[in-house]
Amino acid sequence: MQEKEILEQNDIIDISMDSNADESAANSTNLNDSLAQDSELEKAQAELTEQKDKYLRLMAEFDNFRRRTAKERLELMQTAGKDIVVSLLDVLDDCDRAEKQLATSTDIALQKEGIQLVFNKIRSTLQAKGVKAMESINTDFDVEKHEAITEIPAPTQAMQGKVLDEVMKGYYLNDKIVRFAKVVVGK
Incomplete structure (x- = not known):
């Protein structure tokens, strides 16, 4: 135990x-x-x-x-805008030369030719930068492109609703509207 x-x-x-x-x-x-x-x-x-x-x-x-x-x-x-301004300086120089020519020359035909050259140069310069004028006359009125200034009676039935006159041209910049055309519309 x-x-x-x-x-x-x-x-x-x-x-x-x-x-x-x-x-x-x-x-x-x-x-x-x-x-x-x-x-x-x-x-x-x-x-x-x-x-x-x-x-x-x-x-x-x-x-x-x-x-x-x-x-x-x-x-x-x-x-x-530097690029466009620099390209327009050439046109401004041409305008200055034309102004001097207008002051010294009496030949109207020569003056017209010089001014026309300046106008063509400015158009071509702007066109090279992508600016294009809008064609509005005799086209249908489009509120997306046109601003109606006034309406006048249309000369024919076919001209109703169409642009009869352009008070101010419209412009595109690279296919975008930068200024609407101010137009007269036929009613």
Whole structure:
């Protein structure tokens, strides 16, 4: 019987030692878990700092881009007409020469010819830049292209609703209307 008691006591001691071993193992696991959590937290904080830095750099880069494009757009608007102005300077020089010729010459035929050359040059210069005159007379009135100044009785039934006269020519710039034609319409 004593032997049995001794064996039971040994089992109790073994069991208590096992439970102590488990507790110490659990404590070491808790330490390992907290170390792992700390390293994950540091890793997450480092990643967050890196992302914030990337975000700030991206915002600064975008702000610089916005300022640069605004400046370029302003410069473009200021010099957009430079090409047409430079090409019209030749016509202006011709106008100056024609004016001098008008003051010194008495030959009307020669003066008319010189002025006609200036008119043709300005038309060809504008045409080279994409300006095209709108043909309106004897066409159907179109509210998309024409601005009716007045209506007059049509001379024939066929001329009703058509453009009879053009008070001011309309123009296209690269197939877009830049000025509507002011017309007289038959009713």
